[in-house]
Amino acid sequence: MSNREITIKDVAERANVSVSTVSRVLNGLDRVSDKTRTEVLKIIKELNYIPNDIAVSMITKKTKVIAVVVPNLENPFYTAVIRGTVEVTKKAGYFTSVISTNENEVEETDYFQGYLNRNVDGFILIGAHDKPDFYRNIKKHVVLVDRYIDNTNLDGVIIDNFKGAYEGTKNLLENGHTKIAVINGPRNFNDGIERYWGYYQAIKDYGIEIDECYHKQGEWSEDNGYQATLELMKLDNPPTAIFAANNLICMGTIKALRDLGLAIGEDISLVGFDENDLAEFIIPKITVVRRPTYEMGIQAAEMLLQKIFNNDSTTNNNPKKVVLGVELLKRGSVKNLNIR
Amino acid sequence: MSNREITIKDVAERANVSVSTVSRVLNGLDRVSDKTRTEVLKIIKELNYIPNDIAVSMITKKTKVIAVVVPNLENPFYTAVIRGTVEVTKKAGYFTSVISTNENEVEETDYFQGYLNRNVDGFILIGAHDKPDFYRNIKKHVVLVDRYIDNTNLDGVIIDNFKGAYEGTKNLLENGHTKIAVINGPRNFNDGIERYWGYYQAIKDYGIEIDECYHKQGEWSEDNGYQATLELMKLDNPPTAIFAANNLICMGTIKALRDLGLAIGEDISLVGFDENDLAEFIIPKITVVRRPTYEMGIQAAEMLLQKIFNNDSTTNNNPKKVVLGVELLKRGSVKNLNIR
């Protein structure tokens, strides 16, 4: 490594003032004469001095860094949340660090503990596991996004998964479908749980018997969507419609239907959750439940910064849960069975 | 915020040893008796003590954090690079922080200076601008990925863009195409430049006159691909083939051709650079130049860690440039005009 970094001391010496004074101008405090301030600023520029934030953090206990922890960077839903978050934190002078846990509980724990030590000022977390104890013991500000973990006392920005699933399923029912399958992710978080119940309730409300054959559950992955669709369509009494409970699953479903030679909106109806490249591309476009992803990132970041600024307690006894709305984008993938 | 964090001093007192001793067991140094070590470890666990890495960094001048700076998190190419990087750094006990610059020079500069202060140990950088001066002054270890900036003395992991573009174009030529358009990104980096020259050289080598009408240049975006394709196909003498110089452009091209009602591989031939959701999905699949994205992340991370471990000088007078190969995946999107 090259020669020593220049420090506040170098600046002080060169400017013939004390380090205290340099510190003051650095932090924009008033008790400095204009003359001194100008001189110090000149030297700082001359020496190309940059303060050592590590040393600053050591004293202030603030790092001006917040971390966004997501399960998977290759899902556009998460990157949209990140965009929203960064938008907000940047304006506030914070750096945002993005970490992927690969949907892996151990990785998440590791990262968390690593970052805790590194003195991040707060976290925005899309969780990879559902152990309330772990989250409850985090001594940092945390805002959960999308996946809410009960009994943690953490704030969260979530969406109305139940309603989204309900509306999506209802749309199929209204169009005369009765044999409706659901391909869901795991039911360890609110997302998988609520989407299932939204589906379930809609079916029930239409007085239709739930058929467990039509219920597929696996990973939130394209592969799961693909395999599950193949299995569903192989049934003796295959469904006439599928509700794909997330974007990746939906992509898998689309591919499977394509490979099976089934025409979407004709041979089989499809409703997805979240937009995705394929749902937009194919004709007819897929009817999907849309949620405000970018907005979720924004709101979460605002909540987090609020807590940081207020220096709120991290042991929050009155957690705030913001629930954002969803919208059903009706496009062409649902066939109306009522007209014949 | 809750009560004081517990420190090494607390552990020392409770264990009736000096802080030096605690520090030794923390760092796994030998000169500690088993008895003492056991005792200290016990207390550490009891107190649930976690070392303050900020304080450690202050002394060691290491943070065990490396940053990956990418132009855009919503391009799967970059997230694949990140996956590779994280894979390597994690094993080495490093945390990886991901930052998106949104292809914005100012943002990149800000982030860089922010992170420099924060004492990151090194950077993996997919650059957003081409100012050698800026990069030359970075006093940290840097490995460039994908985009190489000349005159910076920085190491880099890149691919053979020229060859990729050459092979892709050649494939079109071999199939009898002569009216071949290219939709490229900006030519401020090696990627845009070399891909253009690869295209150019192939055309030349086949003794065909370059027609500037067939040369489109814009952003590395889906929108650019879409618009450029519309314009190309509106020409009096439209091309019979298009070379789409990156994944997003290619997606835009595919959508435009779909909207124009042109059958790929029949009415119009297409070769893309990099795989993408749509290229895989549509039938026939698109012939694309594939490059080892994940591998690039791995190699870059290995190079970076190497430099960090060796404590190499950051003013590198003998930059290492690793060039990885590319491969043309011939699928069904190129019509053979030689057979009639």
Added chain:
DNA sequence: TTGAAAGCGCTACCAG
């Protein structure tokens, strides 16, 4: 308005 000095929590050196 300025400066001196006491730390922040830890490592590293030097004694013992």
Added chain:
DNA sequence: CTGGTAGCGCTTTCAA
């Protein structure tokens, strides 16, 4: 094998 102590680069009293 263990302890004492001097910093790392900065902010923050407290005096002047």
